[in-house]
Amino acid sequence: xxxxxxxxxxxxxxxxxxxxxxxxxxxxxxxxxxxxxxxxxxxxxxxxxxxxxxxxxxxxxxxxxxxxxxxxxxxxxxxxxxxxxxxxxxxxxxxxxxxxxxxxxxxxxxxxxxxxxxxxxxxxxxxxxxxxxxxxxxxxxxxxxxxxxxxxxxxxxxxxxxxxxxxxxxxxxxxxxxxxxxxxxxxxxxxxxxxxxxxxxxxxxxxxxxxxxxxxxxxxxxxxxxxxxxxxxxx
Amino acid sequence: xxxxxxxxxxxxxxxxxxxxxxxxxxxxxxxxxxxxxxxxxxxxxxxxxxxxxxxxxxxxxxxxxxxxxxxxxxxxxxxxxxxxxxxxxxxxxxxxxxxxxxxxxxxxxxxxxxxxxxxxxxxxxxxxxxxxxxxxxxxxxxxxxxxxxxxxxxxxxxxxxxxxxxxxxxxxxxxxxxxxxxxxxxxxxxxxxxxxxxxxxxxxxxxxxxxxxxxxxxxxxxxxxxxxxxxxxxxxxxxxxxxxxxxxxxxxxxxxxxxxxxxxxxxxxxxxxxxxxxxxxxxxxxxxxxxxxxxxxxxxxxxxxxxxxxxxxxxxxxxxxxxxxxxxxxxxxxxxxxxxxxxxxxxxxxxxxxxxxxxxxxxxxxxxxxxxxxxxxxxxxxxxxxxxxxxxx
Ligand SMILES: NC(=O)c1ccc[n+]([C@@H]2O[C@H](COP(=O)([O-])OP(=O)(O)OC[C@H]3O[C@@H](n4cnc5c(N)ncnc54)[C@H](O)[C@@H]3O)[C@@H](O)[C@H]2O)c1
Ligand SMILES: [Zn+2]
Ligand SMILES: [Zn+2]
Numbered sequence: 001x002x003x004x005x006x007x008x009x010x011x012x013x014x015x016x017x018x019x020x021x022x023x024x025x026x027x028x029x030x031x032x033x034x035x036x037x038x039x040x041x042x043x044x045x046x047x048x049x050x051x052x053x054x055x056x057x058x059x060x061x062x063x064x065x066x067x068x069x070x071x072x073x074x075x076x077x078x079x080x081x082x083x084x085x086x087x088x089x090x091x092x093x094x095x096x097x098x099x100x101x102x103x104x105x106x107x108x109x110x111x112x113x114x115x116x117x118x119x120x121x122x123x124x125x126x127x128x129x130x131x132x133x134x135x136x137x138x139x140x141x142x143x144x145x146x147x148x149x150x151x152x153x154x155x156x157x158x159x160x161x162x163x164x165x166x167x168x169x170x171x172x173x174x175x176x177x178x179x180x181x182x183x184x185x186x187x188x189x190x191x192x193x194x195x196x197x198x199x200x201x202x203x204x205x206x207x208x209x210x211x212x213x214x215x216x217x218x219x220x221x222x223x224x225x226x227x228x229x230x231x232x233x234x235x
Numbered sequence: 236x237x238x239x240x241x242x243x244x245x246x247x248x249x250x251x252x253x254x255x256x257x258x259x260x261x262x263x264x265x266x267x268x269x270x271x272x273x274x275x276x277x278x279x280x281x282x283x284x285x286x287x288x289x290x291x292x293x294x295x296x297x298x299x300x301x302x303x304x305x306x307x308x309x310x311x312x313x314x315x316x317x318x319x320x321x322x323x324x325x326x327x328x329x330x331x332x333x334x335x336x337x338x339x340x341x342x343x344x345x346x347x348x349x350x351x352x353x354x355x356x357x358x359x360x361x362x363x364x365x366x367x368x369x370x371x372x373x374x375x376x377x378x379x380x381x382x383x384x385x386x387x388x389x390x391x392x393x394x395x396x397x398x399x400x401x402x403x404x405x406x407x408x409x410x411x412x413x414x415x416x417x418x419x420x421x422x423x424x425x426x427x428x429x430x431x432x433x434x435x436x437x438x439x440x441x442x443x444x445x446x447x448x449x450x451x452x453x454x455x456x457x458x459x460x461x462x463x464x465x466x467x468x469x470x471x472x473x474x475x476x477x478x479x480x481x482x483x484x485x486x487x488x489x490x491x492x493x494x495x496x497x498x499x500x501x502x503x504x505x506x507x508x509x510x511x512x513x514x515x516x517x518x519x520x521x522x523x524x525x526x527x528x529x530x531x532x533x534x535x536x537x538x539x540x541x542x543x544x545x546x547x548x549x550x551x552x553x554x555x556x557x558x559x560x561x562x563x564x565x566x567x568x569x570x571x572x573x574x575x576x577x578x579x580x581x582x583x584x585x586x587x588x589x590x591x592x593x594x595x596x597x598x599x600x601x602x603x604x605x606x607x608x609x610x611x612x613x614x615x616x617x618x619x620x621x622x623x624x625x626x627x628x
Contacts, residue, residue, distance in 0.1 A: 086329045175329060205347050216341045220325040220382070221307065222259045224344050224359065229258065229371045229379060232240030232250040232290035 022047045025148070025164060031181045032080045040078065040183035041162040044141050044150045076185035079207045083215045086175040090167035091146040093176055093218060097165055098149060106213035106223065109206065121154070134158060160185050180211055237623065238292045238375030239602045244282035245610075247603050252292065255371060255379035257305045263383030264303035265319065269396040270373050271296040272602070272619045273321075273404060274430050275544055277610050278499060279364065284546065286348065286365040293362035294374025295321035296403040298396060301387070302377070308384045317387040319380055320571035321404045323359040323370060326385030337568035342381065343368045352547075357568055374602055376623045388575040391583075397590045398582055400620065401435070406589055407574035409435025409495075412542035413443050415565035416491035423447040423484055425532060426466070427476075427525045428495035429457035431592050431618045432542055436495055437464045438587055449483060451476055453501075456615045460591075471501075480532045488534035497543025500525040523549040530557050541566035592618040598625040 025031060025047065035043060085093060096102055100122050104110040111125040111133055120140040128134050136157035142150040142164070150164035163182035170177050184203075216223045238252045255264055273296055278284050287293075298318040301311050311317060324331050324339035331339050342359035343349060348366040349356035359381075362372015371379065380386055390399050413436050416424050424440045426433050429452035437448050441464075450461035453472040461468050469479050480489055494500075502524035529539050530553050539562055557564070581587055594617045597605050601621075608616040 084329070086332065087327060208350075209347060212346055216325075219327050220261070220341050222261055224323075224325075224342050224368070224381060225258055226344050226369050226371070227258070228256065230236075230238065230253045230255050231292060231371060232238065232242075232248075232252050234288065234290040 025150075025166070025181075030080065031179070032078050039076065039185075040164075040181060041152050041160070044152060044162055044164060047142060076183050077203060078181070078183045079204050080179070080181045081204075081208050081211050082177055082179040083211050084170055084175045084177050085215050085218050088176055088218050090169055090176045093178060094146045094149070094167050096218070097167075097214075098143075106217055107210045108213070109210075122151075124153075136161075178211065178214070180207065182207060236376035237599060238371075239294060239599065239621075240289075241279060241287055241291045241293050242289055245280060247280060247293070247606050249600050249602055250290075252375075255377050257303060258379065259381060260305045260307040261382050261384055262305040263301055263308055263311065263380045263387065265297070265299040265317065265373075265378050265380055266302045267297050267299040267373060267376060267378060267623050268316075269298055269400045270294050270375070270599070270621050270623070271400055271403075271405075272374070272605055272609055272621065274432060274497075275363070276606070278497070278544060278546075279362075280606050280610060281499065283498065284364045286345075286369075287363075288365060288369075291362065291364075291369070292371040292375055294372035295361040295363060296400065296405070297361075297373030297378060298390070298400050298403065299378075301383075305383070310384050311387050311389055315387075316390045318390060318399055318402050318575070319361075319373065319378070320386050320388075320575065321360055322357075322568055322571055323361065323368065323381055324385060324572055325382050326572075331385070331572075334570060334573045336570040336572040338570075345369060360568070374599065374621060376599070385572065388579065390579075394582070395590075397593060397596075397620065398588070399579065401431075401589045401592065402571075402575055402578055402582075404569065404571065405431045405592070405618075406435050406439075406578055406587075407571045408432050408542050408569040409437075410439040410442075410574055410578060411567075411569045412436045412493055412495060412540050413439035413445075415538070415540035415542075416440065416443075416445075416493060417538045417563070417565075418443045418445050418491065420444055421446045422490040423449065424491050424493065425449045425451065425480055425489035425529070426493045426495055427451045427500075427529060428497075428543065429454065429461045429468075430495065433457075433493075433495040434460055434464060434592055434617070435589075436493055436542070437461055437466045441465055442581070442586060449480065449489060454612050457612075457617060460617065463591075476528055477532045484534070488532055488537065490534055491538040491540060492529035492533035493540040494525045494529050494543045496525040498522055498545050500543075523552065527551065527553055530560075530562065533560070533562060535560045537562055539564040542569070593620055595619040596625070597621055598627050599623040600627060 100113040100115055103113050109126050111127050114123045122138055124136050124138055126134045137154045138151050139154055140151050148164055148166045152162035153160050161184045166179045168177045213223050236254045237249050239247055240250045242248050279287055279293055301313055301315045322337040323342040324336040325341040328340040337358050339358035343356045345365050346356040359368030359370055361370050409432050422445050424445045426436050429450050437450055440448050448466040450466040451469045451471055452458050453470050458468040469476055500522050533539055599621045605619040608614045609619055
């Protein structure tokens with residue numbers, strides 16, 4: 001899906017693209033519809049001044065890619081969700097999120113995130129069905145203090161993923177808007193099964209629920225739950 | 236402990252279940268001394284509410300004594316006597332900050348279900364289906380109260396359970412429904428439904444300055460109780476309600492019209508049959524003939540107040556009448572937290588004695604019998620208070 005841009009990649013176009021994606025990602029609009037066919041990873045790299053050297057960004061389509069494209073299996077999964085969090089500044093929210101080791105507190109599918117000290121890399125472990133887990137390494141692509149963090153998985157991940165979280169003050173008294181945009185793709189296709197193993201049937205809803213739990217934690221200091229409460233006979 | 240569980244359509248039973256425990260730092264555990272059955276519970280009982288599950292502990296009107304506290308609850312102490320608002324609210328979100336407690340952002344653990352159906356989720360509610368959080372309810376010996384530091388109202392000495400238990404729902408609900416009527420001096424308010432909500436709404440409408448209240452039902456003892464509260468009454472089995480209201484208001488129609496019946500309204504003729512069929516085949520979950528009547532009967536430029544519960548789609552709403560008559564509609568699950576103190580004040584000052592509504596006080600063990608007589612309107616039943624501590628006579 002990157003053929004188009006890599007085939008016409010003159011430097012002036014790259015420059016204006018960078019500007020366009022930059023304002024898209026830091027602006028207020030719907031990010032995914034603005035990105036259209038462009039990959040989120042590519043856009044994040046471009047704004048960060050990256051070399052776009054990651055897999056699938058600049059290469060030619062392999063035969064396998066062409067086949068999976070024809071069957072629709074190569075479509076990356078993209079999710080965009082926004083919540084508004086009351087009584088917390090962008091700085092406070094950014095601080096909590098920036099410590100990636102906090103993320104499993106509200107992201108249900110994550111088992112752990114370990115930050116590798118003195119690098120911008122981290123190791124992620126996610127729950128998969130039947131007690132299995134999926135692991136990958138990721139790198140911070142862009143880090144704008146109190147505003148935006150973007151990241152991408154490093155080559156070799158079973159499920160390539162990238163995304164960003166953005167913190168933006170709403171009008172006075174209206175809290176802080178937190179937008180998360182994520183993209184997942186599987187090198188060589190097979191996306192549906194891989195994603196389902198990570199996120200269950202409805203990844204969109206899972207991301208929404210994760211973000212809602214973040215909001216609960218930030219606004220109330222805890223995550224509402226009924227797990228472990230009493231009930232009578234279920235049948 | 237013993238707790239009343241939903242077991243299927245028109246079937247509830249008292250079972251032995253594990254005692255509740257603290258799950259979050261802002262939780263409390265309450266030992267329940269009194270707990271009431273609500274008209275909303277009847278919708279669950281009848282199987283009208285999707286996402287209720289067998290074994291769910293139901294009930295949302297309860298009070299009692301604090302027996303255990305999470306580490307972050309500082310406003311009440313062990314041993315305090317408290318009432319618990321039926322909706323669960325965090326106290327710190329956008330909506331709680333604006334006194335819109337039943338719209339709290341942070342208490343529905345299954346928000347996505349409500350969001351899918353309604354765009355946004357209201358607050359969680361005790362004992363009311365998993366779409367609203369699936370919280371264990373309060374028709375039990377004990378209950379867990381989340382966000383106890385915002386929800387609990389400590390009851391001063393010298394007031395009985397019966398005087399204050401209805402602060403958990405029906406008194407504030409009737410009161411907010413009356414506020415939503417936008418009552419001006421000289422106004423006439425028509426109220427459909429003389430169940431507990433309608434009864435408290437009648438009395439609240441007078442407190443808020445209504446000149447006349449016309450109450451509509453067909454159950455004789457409920458109509459009698461409405462008259463005792465100062466209302467004129469209409470029996471919808473005996474008169475054509477729309478015409479009668481017009482005649483009683485000089486042809487103009489009541490200034491405001493309240494639907495205190497909701498989705499299980501009894502309809503007449505073809506329209507009632509149509510609703511029943513649609514509801515049975517689950518195309519339409521709500522029967523809306525009271526809402527329709529209210530819109531048509533209210534005067535031009537008037538207000539429709541809707542405390543009655545609706546959950547899904549409603550067919551055949553006279554939107555043309557609503558628009559062309561320039562009406563306003565106000566509704567919602569009640570923002571109980573907002574009304575707790577002001578209405579406790581009114582009880583203490585003697586503006587109202589809420590015990591008038593109680594027709595039955597039963598042991599918790601007899602709750603299934605209570606549901607049956609409340610639903611069937613047997614034994615002149617209007618409101619039941621259950622007492623876990625009470626031994627059957
Ligand atoms: N908004 C809220 O927060 C809130 C809180 C509590 C209850 N409710 C809802 O309020 C409604 C009333 O509750 P309740 O406890 O008084 O219930 P209830 O079932 O005791 O009372 C309903 C009354 O309506 C009467 N009725 C039925 N069809 C009618 C018709 N066509 N015209 C006139 N009257 C008719 C019935 O005879 C009955 O007396 C229910 O829908 C309940 O779910 C809402
Ligand atoms: Zn109730
Ligand atoms: Zn809240």
